[in-house]
Amino acid sequence: MKNNVINIYKFLILFILLSLSPAMKGQLMTISGYVSDVHTRETLIGATIQVKGDHKAAITDGNGFFSLAGFRKGEYTLVISHLGYAPEEVDVDLENRGVVLTSIHLTPVPLSLEEVSIVAPRGNEVADRTVEASHIQLTPKMIQSIPTAGKDVFAAVKYLPGIDRTEPFSPLYTVRGGDPGENAVMLDGVMIYNPYHSSITSGIFNTMTIKNVDLLVGGFGAEYGGRNSSVMYITTIDGNPNELHGEIEPSTFYSKLFLEFPAGKNASMMIAGRYLYDIVSNFIFQTRNYFYDVNLSYTNRINDRNRITLKYFESKDYTGYNFNTFYRYFGNTFNTDIYDNFELEQRNDWKNRAGTLIHKLIVSPGVYVRTQAYYSSHCSKNYSGLDFQLALPEDDGDTLQMEWQSKNHLGSEIVDMGLKSAVSVKLANFSELHAGVEYNNFAFRNNIVINDIDNGSFSRYPLLIAFFAEDKITAGRFSVRPGVRITNYNKGQWLVEPRFNAAIQLPGRIRLKLAYGEYLQYIISMNSAEIEMTQIVDYYYPLWDKEPSKSVHYIAGVEKSLGPSLFVSLDGYYKEIPRVYAFDMNNYYGFSERVQQGTGNAYGLELLVNGKVRNVSGWMSYSYARATRQFPGSEINDGKAYDFDYTRPHTFKTVLTYQMTPAFALNTSLVFLSGNKRSIENTLQSYYYYDPVSNRTAFFPLYTTNKKNNARMPPVINLDLGIRKELLTGFGKDLADFFKADESYATVTIRNILFLYRNAEFFIPSGGLPGYEDKYIPFGSNYLPSVGFSYTLKF
């Protein structure tokens, strides 16, 4: 195995050297450069560069960089275009060497009503991903168009096909039958762990700072690894080097701010922040819930070939739910008072930090290097507790005082320091090689205490080294991208992850896409749903002395253009999961004994219609999905196969925006999720003990069954409406005029219009209460309609 790896490596180096040699390239030259907005100087992703009178064309990549190869000596005219900008022509005179152009700036033009769309137009995808089989691009406009997404990336992605939420109150999401811990979230190339806010069950990323979101939900290329399900790559704004601009959303509970401004010659800064303090919850439930997040960015465009960027991000969450007070109010209102004293509490306290230094260098017109060093950390301390006293009448007329207690503490910390470097080489006009190396140094510290019993703790410091290479080869209507990723974890074996993507342009504006990939994951997530009220964060566990979890993706998709801005696509996927791990929290002590190895699979079909017709834009999707797991030899479902958690066979989602006038837009989102299976504990063992201090008998529950998904949940249906209206009068307008805002609008959101259909999302067992022994209490997070209102000012 080791020899094979070394041979592959030698071949790649030789191939690169030969490709760079003049003998290989002949007299052909390359033109490259950046494309950016003339006012903001933000690089433009997905701008098209065409050679006048020639078929050569390129699209700017995630760095806003393009490269066109295969030119002989002579004069050429490049036409650069992007939706929302006036086209620009640039004359290039090639003598005897390639050229790196001075940054090309495009001037924005006002869009007519018919051109306004919430959907990212095709051709604006990141260049490397024109062969990606399962790639979705989210723009800030799309995120803002979803009424109840609250301008949040993680809330918005759940309206996309193949992506579903997990627990109620939890921001975690699942992709195509994968575990929530199998999704990579990257912020400007930095892996972010638990990128969620609990208070509003959303992400920690301020949409105001986001330039672009690329979502790869399967079959992604060799550049990305370490996760088996999906990659969410978020690119943030670098800042305007010419003038001050900003955006504010002022509110008493939840405010946001964004500023970008020049910071010296050729340099810019961006500062953004959000804070939320749940005042009402504090007053009603006497619980403290708040969060804040901060983004800082500094970019220096040293010259046309050199750029350096420094970014920092921090977020802090504190969520406390204590139902004691609420229970007392409830009891007083409805005259119920079963329990003498009732405490149900969950506290979640966590912090994220990430910092990165990025250097982008154009070595020569055909060679582009991106080098990045980063630090990312996540630290959480979570507590779930249930404590109540109950007076039970006995046959002899006495009263038995019972106390029920359950307390669980989970602590988790992960630190990731990484260094990576990638080079893109335009080998020929039909071939572009992308190769790189990554080094990660991890630190993991976890501990669990269940019912005052220490269930183990550990600290581990593994290393991960990865090399990757992929070559995108385009020949007429065919594009293929073979690639390989080679990883070494914790000084173990070198393991190979082959990848392959292909796209074929067929007549009739039809495109066929295929993808194959093997994915390895060394860091898994512990499922804590059995001991926490709801799992809000991933508790990362580094595999030790175990092979990595593995999944193999087979994807085929066909896409057809129905018009200039309307597309329909049908994707089919099959995921073979030959190795997966789960934690059996209840039956064993210590961490490593809880890890159970198993297998699984997932398959499905996704139909998506997206684009715009006249003033209506958005998407509609239908998905059919199935996923299974099996842990033979374990007590999880007695070793038998079962339908994986969160799998809903049928989902229908639609998000539509109707731009009625330039000042008024109507948004609607409709989600239908068919019923899914959940695990309901059907036996309960209680451990009794006598407390001589309080002279009471106390007990705490032990859930003994490992039966999985034995109950069927009903379907979920949600309909929300949003109205986005330009501010013309009132306090908001006065505020906009005072700050000389370029744009000011109000958003009204009406959630859960179908509230009469109550969405029960899980059942709580009554726990053997007298008279309720066999009953389950349905519970959902979305019972009542609500109306939200916010202002936004952009200047």
Add this chain to the structure above:
Amino acid sequence: MDMHTVTKNFTFCHSLFLNIFVLITPRRGIISGIESICFLMTKVYIILLIMLFPVRVLTQYITTDTLYVDFVPDTLVPVNYVVSGVTDNRPVPPGLISYTKKTKYLMLPVDQALHTRADLADILLRGFQQPSSPLDTLLLGINTFIIDRYKGYLKNPYILKADIPVYRLSANDTLYAGTLVYNYEYQPPRKKKKTVQVYEQILGKWHTEFKMDMMITAGYLHDHNPAPENLVEKSLKKSHFLHLQIGAVTGLHFWQLEGELYFTRPETGKRQLFLGSIVRYQHTDDFEMIGFGKKAEHFSTRIDDNWTFDIAANVLVGFLKWKDTENIKLYQIPQFSLSSFQTAGFNRKNAGGIQLRAGLFENLYYVIEMKPKLQAGIYLGAGYKF
């Protein structure tokens, strides 16, 4: 947007959704619940479309209603000066004079834009005759011109807000003379009239007053007569001042902190009306309260260039954090308050800077199933006027 386009959009959306929906609906009943939910979903969607259908058909009327107002300038009041030009400096369409809001079908906010039939600047220029022996040549601008509705609890007049800078032209120079500031109040008659008629009346009455003010201004510029009260000689860079005010109240068994944010127009007379938004935190022996009020109504009277007397009234909705929750019910969490302030304070006329206030506070609050309670206290506040 014409009806044809709107109808086409509606037909497209409706048919596209239903066609796809029919395709994906399970053909065989998996469980009866899914089928009934699909049916319910279709019904609800159709109901929603039916609700929105009149909206879509009548889109132009509903979302961008445009009303035209006849503004006939007064030409009876004679002038002894020449107005060589009027420049509209507003970043809006040249005939726009107001936006009003209506709510249609219970939830859809609709804007109505009111325009004069000709450009506002042309209309104002037409209102000035050409005298045979003019004393001065003047140039006018329009920096602000909008008619709003003031929606207080006790008063709700129309207010025409205008800032008209006046320049005096000489052979070599254009001299800024000041800005005529208007906060012209008009209380509509009880008998309801059409919107357009009301606006025409406001414009007519205002224009007459404007011509008089121009006469006085010309006399002030040429003969050093007293200037009109609403001529602000310093350069006004903005049409509103932003006030941020923080105050504290102390009383028997309670104390509170209050923050207020509001806009005011440049002052033209002794009295001024404005509305503010309030956030209040109150601490009593029984509870803590956080409350919000959207319309704190202020009646301000100017004592001199630096001092004002202010009476304010507001309605707040608050949330209570009870100290002893033993017998408290869920519906006793919200609190409704009616409060009032009488304060005097430092507030420079038509200039920014620090503000100070002191005075009296009264509050009547009500919690369901409890007796209303009255509080009284002393108020001290400070703020800044931007």
